[in-house]
Amino acid sequence: MPFIEHVSDADLERLALERVVPALLSHGFCYVDGLLGELAGDAVLEQVKEMHRSGALQDGRLAGSVRGTHRKSIRGDKIAWVSGSERGCEAISFLLNLIDKLISVCVSRLGGKAIRERSKAMVACYPGNGAGYVKHVDNPNSDGRCITCIYYLNKNWNATEHGGVLRIFPEGKSYVADIKPLFDRLLFFWSDRRNPHEVQPSYSTRYAITVWYFDSEERAEAKRRFRDLTVLLLQNFNSNSYIWYLTAW
Ligand SMILES: Cn1c(O)c(C(=O)NCC(=O)O)c(=O)c2ccccc21
Numbered sequence: 218m219p220f221i222e223h224v225s226d227a228d229l230e231r232l233a234l235e236r237v238v239p240a241l242l243s244h245g246f247c248y249v250d251g252l253l254g255e256l257a258g259d260a261v262l263e264q265v266k267e268m269h270r271s272g273a274l275q276d277g278r279l280a281g282s283v284r285g286t287h288r289k290s291i292r293g294d295k296i297a298w299v300s301g302s303e304r305g306c307e308a309i310s311f312l313l314n315l316i317d318k319l320i321s322v323c324v325s326r327l328g329g330k331a332i333r334e335r336s337k338a339m340v341a342c343y344p345g346n347g348a349g350y351v352k353h354v355d356n357p358n359s360d361g362r363c364i365t366c367i368y369y370l371n372k373n374w375n376a377t378e379h380g381g382v383l384r385i386f387p388e389g390k391s392y393v394a395d396i397k398p399l400f401d402r403l404l405f406f407w408s409d410r411r412n413p414h415e416v417q418p419s420y421s422t423r424y425a426i427t428v429w430y431f432d433s434e435e436r437a438e439a440k441r442r443f444r445d446l447t448v449l450l451l452q453n454f455n456s457n458s459y460i461w462y463l464t465a466w
């Protein structure tokens with residue numbers, strides 16, 4: 218099904234320069250509504266619903282299961298990682314290409330960051346049983362992730378009734394930002410400690426697609442650190458200190 222190019226490249230350029238870049242630089246987050254339009258947005262939603270129906274979304278973490286409590290642990294978010302080239306992900310691929318274009322326009326104006334690569338897309342579903350996601354920072358320790366980008370897919374979302382609001386606690390600011398996970402809404406925010414955030418308990422099925430854009434230098438450094446740590450552990454594993462290691466626990 219040929220998608221109607223809802224946004225032209227010129228539209229994207231204007232959107233990036235007039236909306237996204239200034240907001241990221243001043244507030245550290247920004248969202249855009251009506252990115253794809255009804256038709257293409259629906260196509261993405263249908264493909265995500267099909268993934269949910271077919272069981273492609275696997276249970277993420279156990280939500281609310283604190284060790285030792287008898288509180289019934291409720292199933293939390295379900296996720297799947299897609300590159301976009303999978304069968305049945307054509308609309309998701311179209312979305313990812315559009316976001317890539319938008320980010321590439323922004324990058325040249327976001328200071329010296331070399332953002333040339335991104336993660337696969339994480340398709341997430343909160344089942345609507347009250348599960349949410351505790352307050353966290355996506356990239357607290359320089360793993361390379363620079364910009365978090367979330368595309369929401371939820372029609373007729375009523376936050377009063379359904380909850381599921383993303384609350385961002387911008388570092389050092391006296392206010393919080395409550396963002397409803399509305400259909401065809403695209404959100405950007407810095408992935409590091411500037412933007413702790415939580416997903417409040419959701420009482421209706423809540424779909425979102427997240428991609429993380431890497432700062433190539435930070436990513437390369439993180440890979441180097443991880444490789445050094447692996448070498449160190451293997452060295453320890455092979456020498457007789459291995460026995461010490463076992464007895465030390
Ligand atoms: C399912 N889910 C998440 O929803 C968020 C997150 O911050 N979501 C914000 C949102 O959906 O508005 C995450 O950051 C996250 C990180 C690792 C694994 C799963 C994760």
Ligand SMILES: [Mn+2]
Pocket residue numbers: 353354355414
């Ligand atoms: Mn997060």
